Amino acid sequence: DAKTTQPTSMDCAEGRAANLPCNHSTISGNEYVYWYRQIHSQGPQYIIHGLKNNETNEMASLIITEDRKSSTLILPHATLRDTAVYYCIVKRFGNEKLTFGTGTRLTIIP
């Protein structure tokens, strides 16, 4: 599976949109981009995933660049409860397991 690069940490003001970038320049055609987050003392929580089209659900939006070498997770109106470590993961279709990196520690500032 392709490697991902994320900033170590980010801050965002409460109520603003949080934009979390992820680089995956070696991604191949059959690899999906997944986002999970881990709130302190809890297990990771699935947020969203996509292949090449932008995706939106009740939690977030996922914007994938046309060349698929990077993506951005958008939390439209961040709340204090969104403070967590966010993991961007690239997984090949047919590969069973997710490989977690070190993620981005997002802190929402009141």
Place this chain on the structure above:
Amino acid sequence: GAGVSQSPSNKVTEKGKDVELRCDPISGHTALYWYRQSLGQGLEFLIYFQGNSAPDKSGLPSDRFSAERTGGSVSTLTIQRTQQEDSAVYLCASSLEGGIYNSPLHFGNGTRLTVT
């Protein structure tokens, strides 16, 4: 609905003792995964079950670690002769159809194991 349940939530054991960690996946989920997370570290894959069989055991760190799953449901991770480096949070996850179908993983809140 009920999520993935893990027990115990905390376990303190003495070095050299055996421990069993239990995972109850979401009902109907055929795939089950074990990960562990050491303090301040990322998640490390241990083992994956599809039904009762384990096609990928590649992450088990040593032969002291074993896992089984019965009835396509409950799974037990056993660590024999525990060592201090086994101290970590052990996380279980389940998914509806297994990773090849892109079903998202649903994680429990883990068992925090401390080996003294």
